[in-house]
Amino acid sequence: MKISLRHTLIGGLATLFVASASAAEIELLNVSYDPTREFYREYNAAFSKHWSELKGDEVRVRQSHGGSGSQARSVIDGLDADVVTLALAYDVDALRQQADLIPENWQSRLPDNSSPYTSTIVLLVRKGNPKNIRDWDDLVRDDVEVITPNPKTSGGARWNYLAAWGYALNKFDGDEDKTYQFISKLFQNVPVLDSGARGATNTFVQRGLGDVFIAWENEAFLSVEQLGKGEFEIVVPSVSILAEPPVTVVDKNVDRKGTREVAEAYLGYLYSDEAQRLAGQHYYRPSNPEIGKEFADSFPDVELFRIDDVFGGWQKAQDTHFNDGGKFDSILEEISRR
Amino acid sequence: MTTTTASGVSQQHEANPELSARWRRATEEPVWIRWTLITIALTFLGLFLVLPLLVVLYGAFEQGLGVWFAAINEPDAWAAIRLSLLVVVIVVPINVLFGVAAAWAIAKHEFRGKPILISLIDMPFAISPVVVGLIFVILFGSQGWLGPWLAAHDIRIIFAVPGIIIVIAFGTMPFIARELIPLMQQQGKEEEEASLTLGANGWKTFWYVTLPNIKWGLIYGIILCNARALGEFGAVAVVSGRIRGETNTMPLHIEVLYNEYMFTAAFAVSSLLTGLALVTIAIKSFVEWLDERSRESTAISHEGAVS
Numbered sequence: 001m002k003i004s005l006r007h008t009l010i011g012g013l014a015t016l017f018v019a020s021a022s023a024a025e026i027e028l029l030n031v032s033y034d035p036t037r038e039f040y041r042e043y044n045a046a047f048s049k050h051w052s053e054l055k056g057d058e059v060r061v062r063q064s065h066g067g068s069g070s071q072a073r074s075v076i077d078g079l080d081a082d083v084v085t086l087a088l089a090y091d092v093d094a095l096r097q098q099a100d101l102i103p104e105n106w107q108s109r110l111p112d113n114s115s116p117y118t119s120t121i122v123l124l125v126r127k128g129n130p131k132n133i134r135d136w137d138d139l140v141r142d143d144v145e146v147i148t149p150n151p152k153t154s155g156g157a158r159w160n161y162l163a164a165w166g167y168a169l170n171k172f173d174g175d176e177d178k179t180y181q182f183i184s185k186l187f188q189n190v191p192v193l194d195s196g197a198r199g200a201t202n203t204f205v206q207r208g209l210g211d212v213f214i215a216w217e218n219e220a221f222l223s224v225e226q227l228g229k230g231e232f233e234i235v236v237p238s239v240s241i242l243a244e245p246p247v248t249v250v251d252k253n254v255d256r257k258g259t260r261e262v263a264e265a266y267l268g269y270l271y272s273d274e275a276q277r278l279a280g281q282h283y284y285r286p287s288n289p290e291i292g293k294e295f296a297d298s299f300p301d302v303e304l305f306r307i308d309d310v311f312g313g314w315q316k317a318q319d320t321h322f323n324d325g326g327k328f329d330s331i332l333e334e335i336s337r338r
Numbered sequence: 339m340t341t342t343t344a345s346g347v348s349q350q351h352e353a354n355p356e357l358s359a360r361w362r363r364a365t366e367e368p369v370w371i372r373w374t375l376i377t378i379a380l381t382f383l384g385l386f387l388v389l390p391l392l393v394v395l396y397g398a399f400e401q402g403l404g405v406w407f408a409a410i411n412e413p414d415a416w417a418a419i420r421l422s423l424l425v426v427v428i429v430v431p432i433n434v435l436f437g438v439a440a441a442w443a444i445a446k447h448e449f450r451g452k453p454i455l456i457s458l459i460d461m462p463f464a465i466s467p468v469v470v471g472l473i474f475v476i477l478f479g480s481q482g483w484l485g486p487w488l489a490a491h492d493i494r495i496i497f498a499v500p501g502i503i504i505v506i507a508f509g510t511m512p513f514i515a516r517e518l519i520p521l522m523q524q525q526g527k528e529e530e531e532a533s534l535t536l537g538a539n540g541w542k543t544f545w546y547v548t549l550p551n552i553k554w555g556l557i558y559g560i561i562l563c564n565a566r567a568l569g570e571f572g573a574v575a576v577v578s579g580r581i582r583g584e585t586n587t588m589p590l591h592i593e594v595l596y597n598e599y600m601f602t603a604a605f606a607v608s609s610l611l612t613g614l615a616l617v618t619i620a621i622k623s624f625v626e627w628l629d630e631r632s633r634e635s636t637a638i639s640h641e642g643a644v645s
Contacts, residue, residue, distance in 0.1 A: 029581060062583065062584055063581070076481060078478075078479050078481075078489070079497040098481070
């Protein structure tokens with residue numbers, strides 16, 4: 001009896017270690033941000049199948065999800081990512097600036113600025129749109145409360161801010177002062193500035209605060225589908241920003257691990273018809289216009305501008321607007337003085 | 339000492355009803371104060387303990403046992419459970435070793451800097467778990483002090499299982515030592531000295547004299563340490579890298595599920611973790627009860643010997 005118990009224990013421990021060892025045929029680690037979970041779960045299965053048909057090898061793709069900025073930080077600190085698929089180029093570029101993990105030209109290595117799928121910023125309103133919100137202009141009305149997280153701490157909130165800024169700049173024909181007043185007015189309508197996108201979603205969805213929630217298009221679809229079917233509606237503004245979540249191979253890691261070939265194929269396959277369709281099903285806009293047409297019904301036409309064209313890239317937008325002493329700081333100061 | 343006085347007093351009560359009535363008046367509050375205190379305590383317990391517990395259980399089993407089982411019986415969930423148990427199996431023995439050694443040194447020996455050692459042992463309680471995680475990132479991260487050396491030798495510590503074990507061992511370090519130090523100090527070293535003068539060596543003394551004396555405290559410390567090792571979140575979140583099926587412990591896996599809008603699954607794994615905690619508490623109460631009983635029986639046998 002004693003012997004058999006001991007054997008079982010030893011056997012159990014042995015399987016525990018063997019199981020983690022024998023599964024290492026080819027293993028990739030994809031470090032990504034929060035809203036891509038559902039998409040990559042399906043894409044990984046699809047790629048695994050594709051690769052085993054092509055090469056006969058089994059590929060297992062591990063996922064790690066979290067806030068885009070903190071995920072980048074982890075890779076810089078040594079998280080062994082083969083590929084990163086983050087929310088904004090600014091975060092990916094940190095891998096180069098802080099740790100020299102990728103070359104300077106990383107974003108031009110794949111088509112479409114290395115963004116196989118894109119998204120944009122839309123407005124989520126309550127059922128029936130009781131405040132009749134149609135466009136960015138309605139967000140500065142006195143009777144409207146807006147929910148958006150704090151751009152100081154949330155990457156998604158920066159997209160929100162820049163989308164509104166781009167719209168206003170266009171509306172006022174490039175008049176920076178008027179644009180500034182517009183954004184300032186908008187933030188006066190924000191009752192609570194949550195620190196992250198998830199907290200802001202809860203504020204709007206669970207706590208029922210606010211009339212309109214500025215959100216990623218894919219997240220907005222997900223909220224509508226999963227959190228409260230029929231309780232919310234998506235309003236697409238006339239102009240919004242093209243959010244390009246970029247992907248890249250982490251060169252230093254794949255060269256050390258010898259996984260470059262698979263890692264590059266993994267990202268390359270994101271541009272295949274199959275993957276593009278998967279992205280569309282998960283509410284990302286496919287970068288391939290042909291596949292995009294198949295999803296024309298779910299993605300209403302909206303005039304999209306690029307951050308590079310209006311703000312001169314992420315680094316510049318960050319410096320002008322969000323760093324200490326930037327435009328957003330003076331807006332907050334102005335509001336608190338009232 | 340205090341217990342004997344109290345029981346002596348209560349015996350007096352029974353002997354003299356008038357005196358006992360006066361005693362009561364002096365030591366007990368009016369009925370309304372008692373009830374207010376009880377109501378406050380129960381309301382707090384109900385709101386902050388029982389209600390959340392019920393919510394977890396309700397959320398977990400709302401859609402039936404089948405759904406609950408499906409949520410648990412999933413590779414990533416199993417990996418998380420396995421990792422959490424592996425951590426416990428490694429961390430608890432390390433902390434037993436450390437706790438006993440530290441308590442032994444502090445309670446049975448005099449040396450310079452003892453107060454410093456005692457405060458150092460308490461440090462993991464005082465430091466926020468997130469800071470604990472960051473300390474090890476700064477130490478072992480590839481931008482950190484030892485990072486380049488570790489990378490050159492292909493040793494992975496953070497964003498891998500060793501890092502998780504290290505931060506949890508750090509966070510749970512004080513539990514056993516803290517439990518043993520007052521106990522061993524209270525017991526003094528007379529029995530050990532007696533054993534040594536009777537010719538037993540140090541190891542024998544520890545095994546036959548000290549260990550039986552601290553047995554219950556040690557078990558209690560192990561239980562607390564175990565509970566905390568299973569539940570630790572903050573520090574692990576910093577060093578784990580959140581690789582699913584690999585470096586997600588149970589609490590981290592719950593957060594992952596919650597963030598994926600998989601509320602039922604999140605609650606199912608939560609209920610499992612809560613279940614483990616409840617089992618821990620049950621074992622703890624049982625151990626206390628055993629402890630009590632063994633003390634009573636020794637007390638009775640002592641009394642018998644005296645009379």
